[in-house]
Each structure stands twice: as structure tokens, then as C-alpha cells.
Amino acid sequence: MKFSYNWLKDYLPTLPKPEKLVEDLVLKSFEVEKIEKFGADYVLDVKIPPNRFSDSSGHLGLAKEIGAVLNLKVKEPDFKIKEAAEKTSSRLTIKINDSQDCLRYNARIITGVKVGPSPKWLAEKISSCGLQPINNIVDASNFVMLETGQPLHCFDYDKISGQHLKPIIVRRARKQETIVALDEKTYVLDPGILVISDLQQPLAIAGIKGGQASGISNETINLVLESANFDPTTIRLASRSLNLITDASTRFEHGVDPNITETAINRLANVIQKVAGGNITKGIVDSYPHKQSKKALGFDLIKFKEFSGITIPANQIKDIFKRLGFTIAKQTKNNLVLIAPTGRLDIERFEDLTEEILRIYDYNKVLETPPTGILIPAIPNEEMTWRRQIKKTLAALGLNEVYNYAFISKADLSNYGLKPEETITIANPISSEFEFLRPTLLINLLKNTGSNFRFYDEVKIFELAKVFQKGAVEPYEEWRVAGLISRKDKKIHSFLELKGVVEKMFEAFGLWDLGFYDLKQNPWLLNGRSAEIKIDEESLGFIGEINPTLTQKYNDGYPAVVFEMDLAKIVKSVQEELEYEPLAKFPAVIRDISLLVNAETRVSEILDIINNSENKILRDVDLFDTYEGEKLGPNKKSLSFHLIFQSPDRTLTTDEIGKSLEKIISNLKLELGAEIR
């Protein structure tokens, strides 16, 4: 919100230079976002927090705040108005339909004004705050709003329907009722919106904008001055539904002190008389059904000492409250009874009062004291610890960690065959690129390869993040881990490399029995080059080469292999701690066999036959060489295995190993037609 430095100085003659002022203000009061030179003046852009609009959205209020911070005396504007004999109440009546909508309505009449351009001083003052000068009446209303924080409005008295005694009604708009506002636009209203109306039609959208029909023109002679207090929520909702945010609506939706309407309307009458002449009728028509009384608040000095952790002498506390405009109604040894300035709608309780004392005293002067009390040891978050373990293991295995947006586009959905109605949709997306929440990490990981191939020939990445899915009842989110390897060199197959990464990761956590099973139903992956990853019966996720129809769209068709797994399931399966196995006491004997088999024979088939042939003394089987070549004949391959024989309780004899090997070989020949080389 813009404030004129010179204007503030009118109330604070000893105001320090702008830079110095801002330094103190920022520390103990409000943030100042900008200081700009404006002719001979400076404009301060002050960030008034939502809870302080009620007292600080006008120059006088801000001056009081500054006065409290800098301990300066505020010189309030001094004015008197000269009233005519005719009573306002003989020309105007006010009717508030619902006192919840309108806490207070003040009106005055000025007759015989001369509408014209504002004098220089007035035009300059409102321009410095970013408002356009219009005419002396409108400018005067804006000036008083900028001074007091009270939004004001002027109607052309002669445009209001009725004879000598004219009624002004504060009511809800009717369905489909319309008004042409001062911006010349037609607004269609509804009962959620409050209007100021005469007997026939709305004169203004209450607290938001005036109507054109009753507005001030060059021909206007007689004025109705409005200074009212409307319900903040009603104004906010109306302003949102009309998409119309004005200086008045902004102030009203934050709450305005209902006690300043009177001062503000008198000040407005005073300024108008000064710049446009005219006669002010006698008295204010004041409808104030539920008068807000000043609330007294107790302030317990011992409680303050405990809460703040410091001792500030009672006199100093009292002094700070007085500087801030509080009245000390009563005081005992350990207690103060305080009455806050009426504009301070934010002061409701002990904590609010404490903030006032501490900020003026200076937060930084509160001596730092480490907390005492029972030392509770930090409880490690198991799932997060595992997530970190997984990250570190994948990095150690050569994958780089990326963070991606949680969003995907409509184009992504259709490329991956996902349906919008089955995907969580953002109601107000940043852009169409970020319209849906991703149900899989794969999509954005593949995008990463495309962008990185400009600089690298090989991309090895992983991500741990949440994915989002539409559940049966409501959306749910789950942690996933996904990794991807993609290379420009199409001759290098990355599947087994990535599978090795997955296996090694689980081995690092003590899990050796990961299962890989054919995956046929995943349209994102290539049949015959994809697998479901399982531990026992639990499916953890998938690994596979991404379908070329997708890679062509996202990374120029370079092959990419990806895995994606459910993190909670991984954590569940690795949570069983590593268990110690007794060290072998008796030596292992290694025998190698090389098999010539049909090319389509799978390693898992051979391993099954070997393991079923010998389940007592065979400890492990390792594939160490695979060979395919013309020498072997068409459609053949050679596989070589280490067979590791070992017993926990004795040294094995050559004879028993020989017998076991024989049985294995004969089963391989029998079941696979394998040749032993």
C-alpha cells in the first residue's frame, strides 16, 4: 500500500529521513517493499499485514504506528465544520435491512457545492498514492480515505428518488438485479451482494463501487456523503463474485473500525466545503444498531515474564502500551487492565499484547535461552531413513538423483493412454503443461532423458517422490522410487545393467531373493523386455524397456530402460534386519559346467533344474559367461555356470560331488536336451 512520506510528516514533524524511517519500521513494524522518489516527495510501498488494515491503512493510522515505534508525538489534523440550520434528518432517512450486513451507516448532506477540478495540493496528495484525480468531490473522498482508512462515497442527492425526505436503504440485491457502476460496466447482482438503494433502484454496490446514475457529475449541486461500515465477509464474497476489487472493498474486507465513520464523515464535509464550497446540513444521520464497546483486557505481568523468558520493568511495559495508544484502565502489582485503541481490531488476547511489548522492546533484545526440561531423544523415522538409504545406494550404483514436477500435461495422458477422468486434475492449473498430478514417475523421468541428451550420450537417473491416484473414495498418494538408463548408443543393452542396479540395491539391504517375472500387460513397456519385480508373493513394481512409440515422442527414440517400485512395500520387505549366518567351517568346492542349449532357453529354467537336482550340498549357482555365435550353429547359445558345493558340517568328498554333478548334468540333458561342452 502506497504512503506519501510528506503526508506522514504532516502528522510527525520530526519524522526521520526515509531510509532511517524504513530501517526502524521494518524491524518493529511493517515491511517496506519500496521507496520511490515522487517529485519533492517519497512514496513508501508498505506491506500492511491483513490484521493491521483496520488501524494502519490510512496515513494518520500509520503515523500513529510510526510514532509508537520511534516514540514520537503525533499531531492530529485539527478541523471544525460550520453547519447550516437545516437538519440532515429532515432530508434523509437510513434503513438497514440486516444489521449483520451493515454495522453502521452515517450520512450527511452538503448543498450548493461547485464541482470542478481539485486544487493542486489535493490532486498531488492523492496522486502520490497512485490515485487519479477526477474532480474535487471524488478526490476529497479519496483523500479522507487515505487519511483515515475509512472508505467514503458521495451521491448526487438530486438523483436519489423521493421527495424532500429521501430514504436510503441498505439491502441485499435481488436476483438478476443490475447496476451500471462508475466504471460504466453493467454488473448483474444476486442476493449475496449488498447494495445501497433508493426506493427504485440500487445506487451503489455497497462498499465496493458507486453507481453511475447517482454519481457526481459537473452538474451536481447537492451531495449525500456516505461513511459506513459493512460486514467484511459479505464484501469479500461480493467483490470476489463480481471480480471487482477496489480500494474500498480491500479495506472493508479486512475490517474497518466502526467508530471512525463519524470522524471521517465530518472530515469529508470539512474538506469538501474547503474545495467545493456549499452548506453542510446540521447533524449526522447515524444508524448504529449495535454499538461496539471498548473491550478491556487483562495483562498478567508474571505470565508475560514466563511467556517471554525475560524481565521487563513494569514501568517500561506501561510506557510501551501508552506509546501504542492503549489506555491503562487499572493496575495492580502484577496485573494491568488495558483498553486498546479502537482501530486495533487485531488485539484480542494476551499473546497479542505480548507481541506488542516484545516488538517495540525489540525481539533481538530478548536474551536467547536454551529450553530446559526432560531431554527426549529424537525418534528416527524408519521409512524416511530407508528412503535416504535407497537414495544413497542408487547414487553409489551410478544413478543421479533428479527432482521433477508433480504434474503432467494432457498430451502426456494421451501418449501414455491414461484417462483424464481417472487422473487427479488441478482445478486452476499454472498452465496446460501442469494440469494433472502424475500417477507414475516414469513419464517425467523419460522427459529428463530428452532434455539431457543435448549434453550427454548416456543418462542414468532416479527419483524418489510421491505419485497420485484417484482412489475409490478419495485421492491417495504413495511414495515411489524409479530409475532409468538411456543411451544414444543403441548397441548397448541397458536392461541387465538396470536389473543389476535393482538387485544390488536389495542385496545392500540383505535381500537376495528378488524375483523377476514376465510382464505382458504393461503398454508402456516392450513385451519380452519387461518384468514384474517380486519379493515372495508381493509385487513391488516393474522393470523394462520403454515402448519405442513413447521414446520416439520424448527422446528421439533412444532406447530407455526404467524401473518403478512402491516404496512402502520395499521398506516393508527390507525392514527385517540383516541376520548373521555362521561362517562356513568347511571348504567350498567349485565345479564349472558349460551348456549348449537352444537360444530361447532361459537362465531361470536351467537354474530350476540344477536346484531341483541337488538340494543338499549345492550352495550356489552363478552364471559367469554367455556366448552366442555362428560357431555354435544356428539358434544355439552357450551358458557357463560355477556350481558351488559346500556343507556346513563336513568336508565334501570328490566322490559325492561327482555323483551330484552327474545327476545335475543328466537332468539338464533330459529336460532341455542340453549338450555339455
Next chain:
Amino acid sequence: MDLKEIEKSAIIEINNAHDMIELESIRVKYLGRHGHLTEILKSLKDLELKERKKIGPKANDLRQQLEKLLQEKRNDLVHRAEFPAIDITAPGKKKEIGHLHPISKVQEQIEEIFSSMGFSVAEGPEIETEFYNFDALNIPANHPARDIWDTLWLKSQAQNSKLKTQNLLLRTHTSPVQIHYMETHQPPIRIIAPGRAFRYEASDASHEFQFYQLEGLMVDKNISFANFRSVTSTFLKRIFNKNVKVRFRLDYFPFVEPGAEIAVSCPRCSGRGCSLCKHSGWLEIAGAGMVHPEVFKAVGYNPKDVKGFAFGFGLDRIAMIKYNIPDIRLFNSGDLRFIKQF
């Protein structure tokens, strides 16, 4: 040659010998039957007793020394044949390892610091209801304070336990974790909650619509503003360095009262003013304050019985300051030129 000359030249020659033959000829030259040192040893018997006592031991020492050197050199020459020298100045062969994201790194450091101060790590959902993201944090519906958080709303809705339909959103801060945690735990509480948050906001070098925060909460019977200052300052001095100055100023957040913004003196220019701190000397780090009584009420605590403080800051901002990263959008870029620097 006298003993000194023999010592000097023999040692140089042994060291420079290239093979066994050369080494043997050196041995013969000095220790052979007519070697220089042998000659001296032989001549000892012709010397005066006094002279002999002076030279004798020195000559014998030298002989032993040369024999030892010869033996070492022999061993060396034998090994050298079997184990040829390696150019130890050639570059090492490196195994490619991956890099962790800078935010993961910063997060771990921060968690370790807080863990040493007794803070556990908590988490919460990224899809939230209005209740957890706003209402429970004393940010009522239709209140202008809500405008501080521009929100990304979901099209879906949720049924809460009271069978009321609630609007769903992507959490705009990690503060809802405070509510979830207090609803399910009793004081004393010391937690931090790292996580992603989202805002409906145009992105530029210092703003992102998806960003990373860390929330902290400490609640007990007697927690003071002085404690709040101590814990947050201690943390900031540990994550940056012990010489940074910490500045607290008034700020407004509906879920704390008194509310504060915490800044540190710019670690890059030590507060003198540079481009990082926009020449102010200060970097705003955290929003914080004493937990508002309405928040305690919302989670079912009696505000009379407990006090506490809460704070929240951007993990991305801390990473940007620590690693001198100029653009917040790099974090979500997936760009390996960026990731591989960490």
C-alpha cells in the same frame, strides 16, 4: 680416496645402478679384494694405535652401510623386474557414481542438526483438505489472510469424518504437518517436517510453484520466546556458520503470535551487501513465532496448559544460499549438468 670421498661416491653410484652387473662392478670397485674401502681396511694394521682407533671403526661402519645399501639395491632390482613401475602421476581410474540432489543433501544436514537437538522427523500428505491447510491454522475461509497463500485446488473433493465434503488442494506449506502431528501426539513435542509444497504462482528465478520446505514445532508446558530465539538461532548458526548474525523482526502469520521473520546476515558478503542479499546485508530465511492459541484449540489442546513455537523455511532457499545457486527453477529441471555438481 679417503673415507668421506668413498662414502659420497659409492652411495650415488649404488643408487644410480641400473642392473645387477653394474651393481656388482660397484661392489668390486669399493669392497672387492682391491676395492677402495678394502685397501683402507688392509692398511689399518700399518697405522699407529691412536690413528687406527680413530679410522678403524669408521671404515667398518662404512663397509656395513655399503653392504646394506647394496643388498637393498639388489632386492629392488629383482622386484623391479617382476613389478615394473607405475606412472603414479597418471590419472586414477574412477568408477562412475551418481550424485544426490542438492536438496536431499541440505535436508540431511538439517535433519542431523535438529536430531542432535532432540527433534524427530514427521511427515504429512501433499494433498490436503482446507481444514488442515487453512482452518486449523487459524486461517478461516473468506478471510483476507488466505490471500497470502495462492492455492492450487484439485477438482476432486473429499469426505471427512463428519461426512462433510471438503475441498482438496495441494498443500501450500508444510504447516499442516503440525496439525496432523499434534492431533495424534501429546506434548512434549519436538519435530521437524520436511516436504514439498505448492503455490499457484508464476515462476521466476526466485519463485517456484513447486518448492521444498521444512517446518519445525516445539511444544511443552513452559516454552518461552527466549527459547524460541535460542533454538532457531542455534540452528541457523550451525547450518551457515557460527559467525552469522541472526535478526528477528515482526511479521504476521495467522498461526503464530507473536509472529516473526528470521533473517541471517548474508554469508557471502558477511552483511556488507552483495547481489545475493540485494545489497541489504540480510537474507530472510524463516517465518516463525509462538504457536497461536487457536491452533492449540483446533488440535484439542488446552491453550492454558501448553506453549510452543513453530518455524518454517525453504530448503531450496537454504540450498541456494549454501551452494550459490542463482535460479530456484534449476531444482526441478532434471538437468544433469546441475545435479552432477553436487
